[in-house]
Amino acid sequence: MRTLRGMNLEIANFIDIVKARALIEPDKTSFIFLQDGETEVAKLTYKELDQQAKAIASQLQSIINPGDAYGALRVRALLLYPPGLDFIAAFFGCLYAGVIAVPAYPPRRNQHQSRLEAIIADAQPLVVLTTSDLFANISNQLSQNQQFPNLHYIATNNILSSENFTPYQASPDTLAFLQYTSGSTGIPKGVMITHGNLLYNSQLIQSCFQDTPYSLGVSWLPPYHDMGLIGGVLQPLYVGAPTILMSPVAFIQKPWRWLQAISRYKATTSGGPNFAYELCVKKITLEQKAELDLSNWILAFNGAEPIRIETLERFATAFKSCGFRQEAFYPCYGMAEATLLVSGGLKTSLPSVCQVDKAALEKHQIVADVNTSENVQKMVSCGYARLDQKIAIVDPELQIPCPEGKVGEIWVSGASVAMGYWQQRDLTEQTFNAYLADEGPFLRSGDLGFLQHGELFVTGRIKDLIIIRGCNHYPQDIEQTVQQSHPALLVGSGAAFVVDLNGEQKLVVVQEVERTYLHKLNVQEVVRNIRQAVATEDGIQINTIVLVKTGCLLKTSSGKIQRFACREAFLSGNLQIIDM
Numbered sequence: 001m002r003t004l005r006g007m008n009l010e011i012a013n014f015i016d017i018v019k020a021r022a023l024i025e026p027d028k029t030s031f032i033f034l035q036d037g038e039t040e041v042a043k044l045t046y047k048e049l050d051q052q053a054k055a056i057a058s059q060l061q062s063i064i065n066p067g068d069a070y071g072a073l074r075v076r077a078l079l080l081y082p083p084g085l086d087f088i089a090a091f092f093g094c095l096y097a098g099v100i101a102v103p104a105y106p107p108r109r110n111q112h113q114s115r116l117e118a119i120i121a122d123a124q125p126l127v128v129l130t131t132s133d134l135f136a137n138i139s140n141q142l143s144q145n146q147q148f149p150n151l152h153y154i155a156t157n158n159i160l161s162s163e164n165f166t167p168y169q170a171s172p173d174t175l176a177f178l179q180y181t182s183g184s185t186g187i188p189k190g191v192m193i194t195h196g197n198l199l200y201n202s203q204l205i206q207s208c209f210q211d212t213p214y215s216l217g218v219s220w221l222p223p224y225h226d227m228g229l230i231g232g233v234l235q236p237l238y239v240g241a242p243t244i245l246m247s248p249v250a251f252i253q254k255p256w257r258w259l260q261a262i263s264r265y266k267a268t269t270s271g272g273p274n275f276a277y278e279l280c281v282k283k284i285t286l287e288q289k290a291e292l293d294l295s296n297w298i299l300a301f302n303g304a305e306p307i308r309i310e311t312l313e314r315f316a317t318a319f320k321s322c323g324f325r326q327e328a329f330y331p332c333y334g335m336a337e338a339t340l341l342v343s344g345g346l347k348t349s350l351p352s353v354c355q356v357d358k359a360a361l362e363k364h365q366i367v368a369d370v371n372t373s374e375n376v377q378k379m380v381s382c383g384y385a386r387l388d389q390k391i392a393i394v395d396p397e398l399q400i401p402c403p404e405g406k407v408g409e410i411w412v413s414g415a416s417v418a419m420g421y422w423q424q425r426d427l428t429e430q431t432f433n434a435y436l437a438d439e440g441p442f443l444r445s446g447d448l449g450f451l452q453h454g455e456l457f458v459t460g461r462i463k464d465l466i467i468i469r470g471c472n473h474y475p476q477d478i479e480q481t482v483q484q485s486h487p488a489l490l491v492g493s494g495a496a497f498v499v500d501l502n503g504e505q506k507l508v509v510v511q512e513v514e515r516t517y518l519h520k521l522n523v524q525e526v527v528r529n530i531r532q533a534v535a536t537e538d539g540i541q542i543n544t545i546v547l548v549k550t551g552c553l554l555k556t557s558s559g560k561i562q563r564f565a566c567r568e569a570f571l572s573g574n575l576q577i578i579d580m
Contacts, residue, residue: 037250037257056093083247098168172196271301295323389414
């Protein structure tokens with residue numbers, strides 16, 4: 001049991017938090033949604049959220065077998081919603097009813113839905129929750145698949161208010177929802193998140209972010225992913241702070257909308273992956289900057305992909321005139337298997353940076369405090385383990401702790417680590433039940449990194465590591481070199497990988513071109529620049545360069561590069577290549 005900060009109430013699950021907020025401060029606004037990232041079109045108070053969740057819970061319990069709902073394998077409900085506040089009410093309606101929520105991205109017309117179909121096949125939901133606007137499209141598309149014949153469909157925005165349901169008594173060990181992984185390195189897997197995981201990770205985030213009921217957040221992050229759901233929806237509820245929401249598309253189309261919302265509402269807390277800050281630097285004009293006041297933005301978190309000191313410096317310089325302070329940056333590290341946050345730094349400090357020898361890093365050795373500017377790589381710290389969580393750096397093959405100064409796999413233990421993967425016992429055993437001597441269990445993250453004075457530095461993913469002639473190369477480093485070699489190349493939209501050619505590992509780079517350059521592209525110049533830059537900066541020769549049109553690179557729905565899928569598309573000839 002936990003006590004909710006600011007309220008003398010014992011909390012056993014996340015349901016209790018919403019009920020407590022609705023009881024004590026019913027008319028306080030919890031969420032505001034901005035249509036197209038600009039216009040307020042919907043609000044939710046704590047009382048309204050509680051009422052809507054109860055109505056949805058009542059409807060759910062009317063169509064399910066109570067014995068199924070409260071058994072060891074409870075009923076799952078697939079949540080397919082457009083950007084807006086209906087998703088939030090549906091998510092808590094599931095929690096209130098004792099139904100396991102399965103958030104996912106709604107299908108689009110005339111698009112292949114392999115990821116969604118994989119999620120449905122794995123989770124085997126009984127119910128699909130959506131809105132009346134999407135109801136017909138979703139039911140028509142899914143009913144065409146013979147694997148999903150018995151799904152019940154409910155448009156939750158048409159449900160009348162009701163409290164005719166049996167309140168579900170969830171314990172900290174109760175499974176709350178399935179968080180499906182992004183699928184950046186394979187088929188998406190359902191991470192089993194408990195109420196205890198949610199409460200502990202919320203406490204962990206609060207200890208790092210130091211948010212209070214007087215904080216105010218802005219989020220464009222998709223709520224069907226861990227950062228958007230837990231960081232953008234659940235965490236504000238935990239601390240009692242309101243949040244302004246907009247769709248990811250609204251941000252991607254016009255990055256200015258994100259910063260404009262932060263400025264307009266005087267937000268204190270917001271963030272996203274590294275590419276979001278890079279996009280703002282590249283796309284926001286001087287005229288738009290003149291309208292921004294970012295002086296209230298005191299925590300700008302950065303996570304979910306490699307954090308670049310160059311990006312932080314460019315953003316801080318670009319928006320200094322708007323009142324943004326570089327110490328607001330908050331680099332952090334997390335993953336769905338650990339609910340969300342694993343580590344973070346000190347809120348009031350500048351991001352910590354470590355200079356390492358690049359040649360040594362390729363051998364998984366850390367030679368720090370390099371004085372020369374040549375062959376140096378700057379690494380951004382992702383902070384420390386907090387509360388009772390622990391981070392270990394482990395040799396992934398020998399499964400023994402790495403000595404100081406050596407890169408290894410990041411292992412995590414603590415109450416944020418999830419139960420495992422849904423219906424995948426062997427993979428759960430391999431990933432969630434690792435031990436060091438008599439210590440454990442640990443979660444094997446699949447990420448590489450090192451510790452220095454207790455601070456975590458992430459270097460890349462094991463599965464993405466490029467090994468050519470015995471040397472290790474991180475694909476994100478090569479991709480960054482490529483994208484900085486010519487202004488026509490789109491930042492955050494490249495994939496580097498290797499293929500076997502006559503028994504040798506050869507480097508391939510697939511890179512998107514900026515839309516504005518497509519009709520005036522000097523392909524020979526771009527290719528020449530890429531080859532020279534990678535040879536000079538990374539000491540490696542590229543075998544094949546593939547330039548593709550804007551938006552053609554394979555990514556997850558959260559924006560992560562699908563390098564494995566890009567490699568498969570390259571080998572099968574399914575890339576939309578720009579004519580040379």
